[in-house]
Amino acid sequence: MAILVNIDVPDLEAGIAFYTRAFGLTVKRHLGGQAAELAGWPVPVFLLKKAAGSIGAAGSKRSYQRHWTPVHLDVVVADIEGAVSRAAGAGAQIEQDVQTAAWGKIAVLADPFGHGLCLIQFLNRGYDELAGPPP
Numbered sequence: 001m002a003i004l005v006n007i008d009v010p011d012l013e014a015g016i017a018f019y020t021r022a023f024g025l026t027v028k029r030h031l032g033g034q035a036a037e038l039a040g041w042p043v044p045v046f047l048l049k050k051a052a053g054s055i056g057a058a059g060s061k062r063s064y065q066r067h068w069t070p071v072h073l074d075v076v077v078a079d080i081e082g083a084v085s086r087a088a089g090a091g092a093q094i095e096q097d098v099q100t101a102a103w104g105k106i107a108v109l110a111d112p113f114g115h116g117l118c119l120i121q122f123l124n125r126g127y128d129e130l131a132g133p134p135p
Helices: 012-023 080-090 126-131
Strands: 005-009 026-031 035-039 045-049 073-076 093-100 104-110 116-122
Touching: 005 012, 012 026, 012 035, 012 045, 012 080, 080 093, 080 104, 080 116
Parallel strands: 005 045, 073 116
Antiparallel strands: 026 035, 035 045, 093 104, 104 116
């Protein structure tokens, strides 16, 4: 079994520009001018060119206005302030500045295509902090 990340974008070259600049991903291959595979995360990332207004899941029309879905990307980074700066410089919108919790730091962003994503920097024992003290 494997996991792939597929991200719909209305403009493939703009998608490539954002994800390579914001996260240091590289283009592994172009797929017929309608998709590109990016490398650099633990899973393959595919950008899929899909026009706004085209039919998406469950018959709904794609919209690249700001939206959120319960299934979204959390990008774990070593330096959240630097990652937020790079993402914003590449065109991301910062929706929630860096917040700190016992498990780590989180910032909420939107990519230039309306997709929500979080940047996370784990601190201490990461999510294990929520489980209580170590045995």
